[in-house]
Ligand SMILES: Nc1ncnc2c1ncn2[C@@H]1O[C@H](COP(=O)(O)OP(=O)(O)OP(=O)(O)O)[C@@H](O)[C@H]1O
């Protein structure tokens with residue numbers, strides 16, 4: 001996956017933090033993590049994946065690259081949330097040229113946006129010559145959101161080369177790290193501060209994805225509302241840091257309530273996936289994003305969803321670490337960096 005072409009720095013602009021990762025392939029297999037970094041963003045700068053305040057986001061990127069001494073300026077970044085639609089569709093069998101011409105028309109049937117306002121891309125999954133059809137993944141992203149994101153990257157003095165989708169980055173991070181068995185069906189769930197990305201893959205094959213606008217911010221909202229605490233205290237409670245036994249008991253009750261809401265959202269999405277693809281049984285779920293740190297969340301999901309749940313390890317194939325970073329430090333951020341690592345898999349000239 002990482003051979004020959006020039007590497008890009010994976011840049012994940014989330015609503016809580018920006019994360020960067022740069023990978024280099026090692027000749028003996030596995031890869032080197034050339035650079036890694038994360039910087040928090042001020043509240044409100046990025047909301048539900050949309051960049052609201054460009055200057056603080058550009059500043060955070062500039063500082064992160066400077067502090068980590070990252071020289072590579074070429075960036076792969078991604079979008080998520082309501083501005084992107086990803087759909088697996090079946091179209092009549094046609095040549096690549098015909099498909100290039102008909103894709104706008106095909107897309108118009110599936111995309112609830114004005115076609116003029118979106119950038120359309122597609123990838124052929126398979127052709128079924130006997131049935132005269134082909135399966136493709138259709139992606140439509142709001143042009144405005146693409147230019148907002150690339151604009152901020154340019155403002156930070158970097159060069160946006162690839163604009164991907166969070167769900168695909170997650171899948172690439174999974175492929176890179178787990179080299180999955182072709183028949184293994186897994187759900188990849190990334191819970192960020194505001195968005196939960198839910199995808200299903202069989203081996204390395206895309207089956208389904210959906211972004212759900214709920215995240216760890218829900219814990220903070222509940223703490224603030226129910227316990228009348230400040231945003232900072234709510235964030236502290238989310239980390240399981242309690243100042244008294246009484247505070248702990250109250251916070252744990254609220255955490256259970258919110259974890260149940262998240263589990264229910266996943267349950268509904270799993271049910272929806274089953275109605276679309278009744279032939280595929282999900283064997284396992286990987287959890288990534290800041291949600292991977294929520295105390296007890298994996299156990300909670302395991303009980304409610306009756307599925308084996310594992311924390312996603314973004315650095316499973318990393319053999320060489322950036323200088324000054326220990327394995328323990330790396331392990332501590334392994335769930336958070338999934339999207340950035342999946343973006344760092346992308347190269348120039350794709
Ligand atoms: N150690 C921790 N314990 C508990 N919660 C944590 C911990 N670390 C991070 N979080 C939660 O995860 C959130 C950040 O997650 P993440 O970095 O995945 O979000 P994001 O990618 O910036 O947001 P999004 O993708 O939703 O736009 C924090 O706001 C916090 O609520």
Ligand SMILES: [Mg+2]
Pocket residue numbers: 012014015191192193289339
């Ligand atoms: Mg995120």
